[in-house]
Amino acid sequence: MSEEFEFKPMSFPPAVVARISPELSLQRHLAIGIRPNLRKFEEFRNIEFNDGGLSRYGSDDQIKNTSVLGSSVLKSGNTTVITTITAGIIEEDLPAHEINDDAAAVNAVFAKDKTDDSNNDIPKSQLDEYESIYPVVEVERGRVGAPTDEEMILSQKLYETFLHSKILSKDSLKVKVGLRSIDSQGKVDIYYKDDDDDSEDFGLGPKRSWKFVLYAKVKVFSRSGPLFDLVWASVLSALQNTKLPRAHIDENAADIKIPVKMRGNHGTIREQYQIICDAISRDPLKLNNEAIGISSNFGIIDIDEESIQTLQNEDSMEIDSKSILLTDIEGEEEEISSKKTISIVSDRDSKNLKSLTIIGNVSNDQLRKSFELTKFRFKHFAK
Amino acid sequence: MSIEIPSFTVPGQPLCPTLQKTKDPKLVHKFEPGNGAILQQVEINNKKTSIISSTLVGKVQIEEILEDEKETTDGQDEEESKNSQKEDNEEYNIKKFKISVIPNLKNQYNEFDFINKETTNTNFATNLPKEGDIVLSRVTKLNLKQAFVEILAVEGSGNVLTDSGIGSNGHGIIAPGGGSGAATFSIHQASSDLGETFKGIIRSQDVRSTDRDKVKIIESFKPGDIIRAQILSLGDGTNYYLTTSRNDLGVVYAKSYNGAGGLMYAIDWQTMVCSKTGELESRKCAKPF
Amino acid sequence: MATTIDRRRLLGPANAKPLVFAPLPEEYQQKLQIDASKEDDIESQITRTFIKSGLITNANGSSFLELDGNIVSISVYGPRPIRGSFVEKTTLSVNLEDNTGLFNDLLNKKFCQYIENNFLSVINLSKYPKSGIDIFINIISVQDIDQLYLKLLSLVSDATTLAIIDAGIEIIDLVVSSFDYENNTVLSYIKNDEIVGILGESEDSIENLSKIIEKTQKKSIHVKNALTTHLISTSQ
Numbered sequence: 001m002s003e004e005f006e007f008k009p010m011s012f013p014p015a016v017v018a019r020i021s022p023e024l025s026l027q028r029h030l031a032i033g034i035r036p037n038l039r040k041f042e043e044f045r046n047i048e049f050n051d052g053g054l055s056r057y058g059s060d061d062q063i064k065n066t067s068v069l070g071s072s073v074l075k076s077g078n079t080t081v082i083t084t085i086t087a088g089i090i091e092e093d094l095p096a097h098e099i100n101d102d103a104a105a106v107n108a109v110f111a112k113d114k115t116d117d118s119n120n121d122i123p124k125s126q127l128d129e130y131e132s133i134y135p136v137v138e139v140e141r142g143r144v145g146a147p148t149d150e151e152m153i154l155s156q157k158l159y160e161t162f163l164h165s166k167i168l169s170k171d172s173l174k175v176k177v178g179l180r181s182i183d184s185q186g187k188v189d190i191y192y193k194d195d196d197d198d199s200e201d202f203g204l205g206p207k208r209s210w211k212f213v214l215y216a217k218v219k220v221f222s223r224s225g226p227l228f229d230l231v232w233a234s235v236l237s238a239l240q241n242t243k244l245p246r247a248h249i250d251e252n253a254a255d256i257k258i259p260v261k262m263r264g265n266h267g268t269i270r271e272q273y274q275i276i277c278d279a280i281s282r283d284p285l286k287l288n289n290e291a292i293g294i295s296s297n298f299g300i301i302d303i304d305e306e307s308i309q310t311l312q313n314e315d316s317m318e319i320d321s322k323s324i325l326l327t328d329i330e331g332e333e334e335e336i337s338s339k340k341t342i343s344i345v346s347d348r349d350s351k352n353l354k355s356l357t358i359i360g361n362v363s364n365d366q367l368r369k370s371f372e373l374t375k376f377r378f379k380h381f382a383k
Numbered sequence: 384m385s386i387e388i389p390s391f392t393v394p395g396q397p398l399c400p401t402l403q404k405t406k407d408p409k410l411v412h413k414f415e416p417g418n419g420a421i422l423q424q425v426e427i428n429n430k431k432t433s434i435i436s437s438t439l440v441g442k443v444q445i446e447e448i449l450e451d452e453k454e455t456t457d458g459q460d461e462e463e464s465k466n467s468q469k470e471d472n473e474e475y476n477i478k479k480f481k482i483s484v485i486p487n488l489k490n491q492y493n494e495f496d497f498i499n500k501e502t503t504n505t506n507f508a509t510n511l512p513k514e515g516d517i518v519l520s521r522v523t524k525l526n527l528k529q530a531f532v533e534i535l536a537v538e539g540s541g542n543v544l545t546d547s548g549i550g551s552n553g554h555g556i557i558a559p560g561g562g563s564g565a566a567t568f569s570i571h572q573a574s575s576d577l578g579e580t581f582k583g584i585i586r587s588q589d590v591r592s593t594d595r596d597k598v599k600i601i602e603s604f605k606p607g608d609i610i611r612a613q614i615l616s617l618g619d620g621t622n623y624y625l626t627t628s629r630n631d632l633g634v635v636y637a638k639s640y641n642g643a644g645g646l647m648y649a650i651d652w653q654t655m656v657c658s659k660t661g662e663l664e665s666r667k668c669a670k671p672f
Numbered sequence: 673m674a675t676t677i678d679r680r681r682l683l684g685p686a687n688a689k690p691l692v693f694a695p696l697p698e699e700y701q702q703k704l705q706i707d708a709s710k711e712d713d714i715e716s717q718i719t720r721t722f723i724k725s726g727l728i729t730n731a732n733g734s735s736f737l738e739l740d741g742n743i744v745s746i747s748v749y750g751p752r753p754i755r756g757s758f759v760e761k762t763t764l765s766v767n768l769e770d771n772t773g774l775f776n777d778l779l780n781k782k783f784c785q786y787i788e789n790n791f792l793s794v795i796n797l798s799k800y801p802k803s804g805i806d807i808f809i810n811i812i813s814v815q816d817i818d819q820l821y822l823k824l825l826s827l828v829s830d831a832t833t834l835a836i837i838d839a840g841i842e843i844i845d846l847v848v849s850s851f852d853y854e855n856n857t858v859l860s861y862i863k864n865d866e867i868v869g870i871l872g873e874s875e876d877s878i879e880n881l882s883k884i885i886e887k888t889q890k891k892s893i894h895v896k897n898a899l900t901t902h903l904i905s906t907s908q
Contacts, residue, residue, distance in 0.1 A: 052812075053813070054743075054772075062700075062704075063696060063700050065704070065816075065817075066772060066773075066774065067690070067691050067693065068772070068773075080727070082812060084771060086691075086773065088688035088690055088691065089688065089689050090687060090689070091687075134682045134683060136683070138769075140731075140747065140808065140810070141730070142731060142806050142808055147680050152680055155681065155682050156682065213684050213685060213688045215683075215684060219769075221745065221810075222727070222730055223730060275689075275692070276692050276694050277691050277692060277694065278693075278694060279693055279700070280700070
C-alpha cells in the first residue's frame with residue numbers, strides 16, 4: 001500500500017467517517033483500545049434515577065390531582081427514560097357459585113352443557129400466582145403514528161420478563177374494598193378492612209372481588225443504543241415507589257339484580273359496582289424484592305484485520321483475541337456492528353437468571369465473562 | 384457618529400443600519416445580510432429605515448465584499464483595517480460589507496483541523512445542502528441513466544441531520560411507519576424508504592466531463608459506494624441533482640463485490656483495486672487528495 | 673368502547689375501568705389553591721424556572737423547562753427532507769404528546785395551533801427550501817390543568833423559542849409569551865410590542881384587552897431579558 005492511498009480515508013472528520021462507514025470507524029477505535037463513546041470495553045454507563053415527583057402521592061403530604069400512582073425519571077448517558085404508572089380496576093373472574101346464590105339456576109339457563117368445575121382441582125402452575133404490568137414504550141424520534149417494531153418488541157419483552165420474574169404477586173393487586181356510609185347527621189364514614197383485621201365481612205359487602213391492573217407508560221428520549229436495560233430499570237424503580245389507593249364502593253350502587261331476557265330465556269345479571277378511590281389513603285405496592293434485579297447487555301465484535309491495517313502502525317494496539325466483548329452497547333457504530341449480542345436479566349443477588357437472550361455465535365468463554373460482569377456490576381449497583 | 388456593532392447576538396437583535404456614515408465624509412459603509420442575518424424595516428422617530436438584525440445566537444462576523452482587485456483582509460479585523468485604507472479613496476466611496484452571524488454550534492470540520500479554514504467559513508447552522516456544496520453521499524440504487532444517492536454529509540459543515548435517518552433512532556428492527564417488515568430491510572434501504580435522508584440523482588451526463596455520452600452508470604458506481612459530489616441544483620421535490628465531473632469528485636470509499644469483499648483503493652481515475660484479493664473493479668474515482 | 677383492537681400495544685384487559693378518585697378534602701384543596709399575586713410576580717417566577725437546552729441529542733434542537741410543577745420538554749426536528757413536490761419554503765408542524773393523561777383532544781389541538789401560529793410568522797421559512805420542521809411538545813407534568821393551562825401554554829411557547837434557537841433555525845426575533853391569571857389570557861410578543869399570538873378564555877377578556885396587553889407586555893419584557901441572559905450565558 002502506498003502512502004497516498006492511506007491518506008485519503010483519513011481526510012474526513014471522525015464523525016463523518018462514522019456516518020460513512022460505521023464498521024470501519026468502530027474497528028479503528030477498538031484497535032487503539034477504546035470505544036467510539038470513549039468508554040472502556042467492559043465499562044457500563046452510570047444509571048441515575050429519582051421519582052421525578054410526577055406521582056399523585058408526591059412529597060410533603062401534598063396530594064396532586066393526577067391519577068399517576070408511581071413514577072421514575074432515569075438518566076444514563078444522554079438517554080432519559082420517564083416512566084409513569086397508572087392503574088385501572090377490573091372485576092376478578094370468580095367461579096360463578098362463589099358470587100351468585102342462584103348460580104346454578106343461571107348456569108342451567110346460559111351454560112347448559114357446562115358442568116360444575118369447582119371440584120376439578122387442577123394444580124395451578126406457579127406463574128398463575130403472579131401478575132404482570134401492561135407497558136407501552138414510546139421512543140421519541142420526531143415522528144407520529146403507529147409504534148415501531150422496536151417499541152412493540154420492547155413492550156412485549158417487558159411484559160413477559162416481568163411476569164416470569166415473579167415480582168408482582170396476584171395478592172398484592174387485590175383491591176381492598178371498603179364501604180362508605182352516611183349516618184343520620186350526614187357524616188360520611190368509610191370502613192376499610194385492614195390486613196391484620198380478622199373480623200368478619202361487614203355483612204353488607206358483596207361476594208365479589210376486584211383487582212388493580214397496572215399500566216406503565218415509558219417514554220424514552222435521546223435513544224443511543226439498545227434500550228431494554230434502561231427501560232427495565234426505569235419501570236422497576238417506578239413500581240418501587242408506586243402506591244395503590246384504597247377504594248370503596250359507592251353506596252348508591254346497591255346489590256341490584258336486573259332481569260334480562262335473552263333469546264327467549266330469562267335470567268338476572270348484576271349491577272356493576274362503581275368503585276371510588278379514596279382521595280388520600282393509600283398503601284404501597286408490595287413487590288417481591290428478591291426478584292428485582294438488573295438487566296445488562298453485551299455485544300461481541302469480531303476484529304477485522306483489514307480495517308486495522310488502514311491505521312498507522314504506531315497507533316494500533318496489540319489485541320490478542322479475534323473478538324472483543326463490549327458491555328452496554330451505545331451509539332450507532334457499536335449497535336450496527338454488534339451482530340452477536342447477549343442480554344441478561346438477573347434477580348437481586350444475581351443468583352438466579354430471569355431472562356437470557358443470545359443472538360449469534362457466542363462462545364462459552366464470552367458467555368461466562370458476561371455473567372461475571374453482571375455479578376460484578378450488581379455488587380457496585382447495590383452500594 | 385458610528386454605531387458599535389455587537390460582537391455576540393441573539394435573534395432579533397439589531398446589528399447595524401444598512402448604510403452607515405464614517406468619520407471620513409466621503410466614505411459610506413453599506414452592509415448586506417449574510418447567513419444568520421436579515422434585512423428588516425423599522426420605524427425610528429416616524430421615519431422608516433432598514434436595518435440588519437440577527438436571526439441566530441452567535442458571533443457576528445463582518446466581511447468586506449471586495450470588488451475588482453482590492454486587497455483581501457481577514458474577516459474580524461475589518462473594522463481596524465478600513466481606517467487605514469480610507470485615506471487612499473479620493474472620491475465619494477461605498478464600501479460593501481457582508482454581515483453574518485456564526486452560530487456556536489459544534490462543527491465537525493472545525494474540530495478536525497485537517498481541512499483548511501477557508502471551507503469552514505461556509506459553516507451553516509443546519510447543514511442543509513445547497514447549490515455548489517461538496518457533499519458525501521451513498522449510492523442507493525442505479526439504473527441505466529442515473530444513480531440515486533442519499534446525502535450523508537456536507538463537506539465543511541458536517542453530517543446532514545443529527546439522527547441520520549434511522550441511526551440513533553434505532554435500526555434493523557424499526558419500520559418506516561411502524562409495523563413489521565422492517566427487519567428485512569437493509570440499513571440504507573430502510574433509511575431511504577423513510578424519506579428521512581436528503582436524496583440526490585447523478586445523471587449519466589454528469590458523471591464525468593469527457594466522453595459524456597459514453598458513460599455507463601454501472602461502470603462508474605455500485606450501490607453502497609460513498610461518492611464525493613457537488614450539488615448542481617436543488618432539483619425537484621425529492622432529489623437534488625449532483626455531479627461528479629471533476630477530478631476531485633467521484634467514489635472515495637468502496638468495497639469490492641458489491642460490498643461483500645474488502646476495501647478498495649483507487650489506482651487510477653477509473654479503476655479500483657481490492658487490497659485483499661487484488662481484484663480490479665471499475666469506478667469513477669475521486670482524486671485522493 | 674372501541675370496536676377495533678389495538679394489536680400493536682399492550683393495553684391490558686378491555687373491561688378494566690380507569691380509576692375514579694373522590695374529590696380532595698378541603699384542607700388539601702387549600703394547599704392547591706392558586707395565589708393570584710404569586711402568578712403576577714413574574715420576577716420571582718423567572719428565578720424559580722429551570723431551563724436547559726440541548727438535552728435530547730437525536731433531535732436538532734431541544735429544551736426542557738420546569739416551573740411550579742409544570743414540566744415540558746420540546747424537541748425540534750429539522751429542517752429535514754420531505755417527500756413530494758418541491759416547496760420553496762419549509763413547512764412547520766407541531767405535535768403535542770401528553771404524558772399526564774390530562775389533555776383532551778381539543779386542548780391538544782389548541783396548544784398545537786397556538787404554537788404553530790406563533791412561529792410561522794417568526795421562522796425565516798424561505799431559508800429552508802424543500803424541507804420541513806417538526807416541533808414535538810412533551811408535557812411531562814402539569815401544575816393545574818383546569819385553571820392554569822394557559823400558563824402552561826406560555827411556558828410551552830417560551831420553551832419552543834429556546835428549542836428552535838438550539839436547533840440553529842433562523843428566527844427574526846425571540847417569541848416571548850406571558851400569561852395573565854386574572855383574565856385567563858396568554859399573549860405572545862416579538863420586538864417588545866408586536867403581538868404574534870393571543871388566546872384568551874375568560875368572558876370579559878375582550879373588554880379588558882388594553883389592560884391585559886399593558887400588563888402582559890410588562891411581563892414579557894422581563895421574560896425576554898431572562899431568555900436573552902440565558903442564551904448568552906449558555907452560548908459563550
